[in-house]
Amino acid sequence: MRVLVPFKIVADLDLLRGKKWTITNNRPEDPAFVKKIINPYDESALELALKLADNCNKHGLETELHALTIDKKQADLFLKKLIATGYNLASRFDCAVDLQFNPSAKAALIAAYLEKFGPFDLIIMGMQSSDEDNAKTPYLTAEETGWPCISGITGFNGCETGSIRVFSVNDQGTIEQTIHPPYILVVGNAPNAYLRIPTLKAIKTAAEKEIKIINLETFNITPDQLNTKVDPDLIDLVAVDNSRKSLLIEGPSAEEKVSLLYDKYLKGRLSSL
Amino acid sequence: MRFKVIINACSPVFLRRVEEVCAFIDAHKTLFRVNHYTDAEALVFYSQEDVEEQLAEKLPFRKIKLIKLKHYQPEPILYALEELEGQNPADLYIFTGDLAGNELAVRFASRMKSSSLVAVEKLDRQQGNMIGSKKVYSGNLLGSFHFIKKPYCLSLARGMNRIETSLPRQKKNINYFDYSTYNDERVPVQCREISKTEEQCFDKAQFVIAVGRGAGNREAVAHLERISRQLGAELGVSRPVVMNAWAPLNRLIGASGNVIAPDICLALAVSGSPPFYYGIENSKLIIAVNTDKEAPLVKAADLVIIDDYKVIIEELCKLIVKSN
Ligand SMILES: Cc1cc2nc3c(=O)[nH]c(=O)nc-3n(C[C@H](O)[C@H](O)[C@H](O)COP(=O)(O)OP(=O)(O)OC[C@H]3O[C@@H](n4cnc5c(N)ncnc54)[C@H](O)[C@@H]3O)c2cc1C
Secondary structure, three states: OEEEEEEOEEEOHHHHOOOOOOEEOOEEOHHHHOOEEEOHHHHHHHHHHHHHHHHHHHOOOOOEEEEEEEOOHHHHHHHHHHHHHOOOEEEEEEOOOOOOOOHHHHHHHHHHHHHHHOOOOEEEEEOOOOOOOOOOHHHHHHHHHOOOEEEEEEEEEEOOOOOEEEEEEEOOEEEEEEEOOOEEEEEOOOOOOOOOOOOHHHHHHHHHOOOEEEEHHHHOOOHHHHHOOOOOEEEEEEEOOOOOOOEEOOOOOHHHHHHHHHHHHHHHHHHOO | OOEEEEEEOOOOOHHHHHHHHHHHHHHOHHHHOOOOHHHOEEEEEEOOHHHHHHHHHHOOOOEEEEEEOOOOOHHHHHHHHHHHHOOOOOOEEEEOOOHHHHHHHHHHHHHHOOOEEEEEOEEEEEOOEEEEEEEEOOOOEEEEEEOOOOOEEEEEOOOOOOOOOOOOHHHOEEEEEEOOOOOOOOOOOEEEEEEEOOOOOOOOOOEEEEEOHHHOOHHHHHHHHHHHHHHOOEEEEOHHHHHOOOOOHHHEEOOOOEOOOOOEEEEEOOOOOHHHHHHHOOOOEEEEEEOOOOOHHHHHOOEEEEOOHHHHHHHHHHHHHHHO
């Protein structure tokens, strides 16, 4: 089974919460200065693919895992780490075009990769990224490829026959489905899916492995073709202000603080509930 | 402007989504040039015959297309939408604020070669252009997007305002369509509902105890669940608590979980990052208990206690139990 996991490196926006943001030309400057991480939903997708491979191997089914990101050299460290965790191939689309808020272009590049380096059986991807919050790329990839997709994935199992049992949670409830690839599986809030930590030995071996670098020329795509795919277009960005009264309840001990909270603010409210 | 709404009635909580859509329409009456949400035209997908009458009764729109499916699958819905709407599309389609709404809005727009935007909070017309606003950068920023190609397809943000809706049956014009025989060998060979979404646990909750990663471990969260029950509160949790499997997914609060609006939200050991805050911002009173006075929730709460949550909740429990 050949599995492609497209993922994105993002700024760890949890480090910027509560801070004042600076916006220039409809782009925030701040994310550039904080630590980078794998987008949380993509991290789950990457780990679930590894779990699927573990499961397939148990049933004697071979798997080949590809990790793909569209990024600059900063991504190489993450790609090496993914090789160390068990990915057979790590590819980087070196694309000089700014693809922020252009999910259609990203889907087109993923589809182009699929066509050139396929066939693949599965694409597993996170449902949205923490910065753009488009929540569109997986669905546009489904449309580009003509593959069906399932969203809200929380886990899956490989079966002996090559079909896969897929678990998802959506508005309807928790659903179990048995699918035959090809499929796009869109990962939601999946418990126990933090990316595994590779061994030191695996990290050393991975350091020597090559990362596959590809670019637009590989696919005869021009930057203009990607730029025309921006729709809708981001025209304004403003900071969200969530502040409230923030009244500090103080006292010499926890007991006194709670007593103050209860007597003054909670007792009446609780009794009227 | 000709607009239509798309409802997935295969979901047991579809009526709450309908109420969100109706509130959105009413908030944009001038833009849509309607007097009332009932003026909207709706395409409603459902999967069980016995709900047909209930749907006809409850859906609050004058013009309804009721479309029967075998069970919820995006593929037959997209197929039906293309067939029913492709030739003469409306200017705008409103999809619901859930995963199905997001997926269908994006994929239908892609087939119509038009614009789509997910999790929209507001629409506006500026110099003849249609502008949709939504949160970006993990809820830290609000982005405004210019829709370029019609038909514009948007899904609503999760947990938007709701209004109570009704329309007498005789005022509705309902047409029935059957796509239950749609056959696509790619769609799942087996589909089993493990559990149905029940009436959401937070719907009627007036007191919610929201617990974050700072709780420390599964046992601590289980203990807080017992305390919540004892105090008559519902337990909500942040994403890391779910990711660590310390609590089930249906307890998740935030942009990708439940959006709650209780009278009191007591937030214990939660930092208050924007995606979490989105889920509690409609609470009347937010009380933050955190050891870190720099945690973002400290500024975004009404009342703040800087202390260890364990001591605070034990003390509070004693007081509440004593006074009962
Ligand atoms: C696209 C996307 C969507 C997301 N959607 C959601 C969502 O819907 N809901 C959600 O919750 N998150 C969501 N997140 C994750 C979100 O960004 C944060 O990572 C998460 O909310 C942080 O959870 P937390 O506050 O529990 O953990 P942390 O940020 O780790 O905070 C723990 C807090 O506990 C405090 N603490 C520790 N010990 C104690 C103690 N003994 N007593 C008192 N205080 C203590 C600490 O000071 C800290 O402030 C999303 C992220 C992305 C990228």
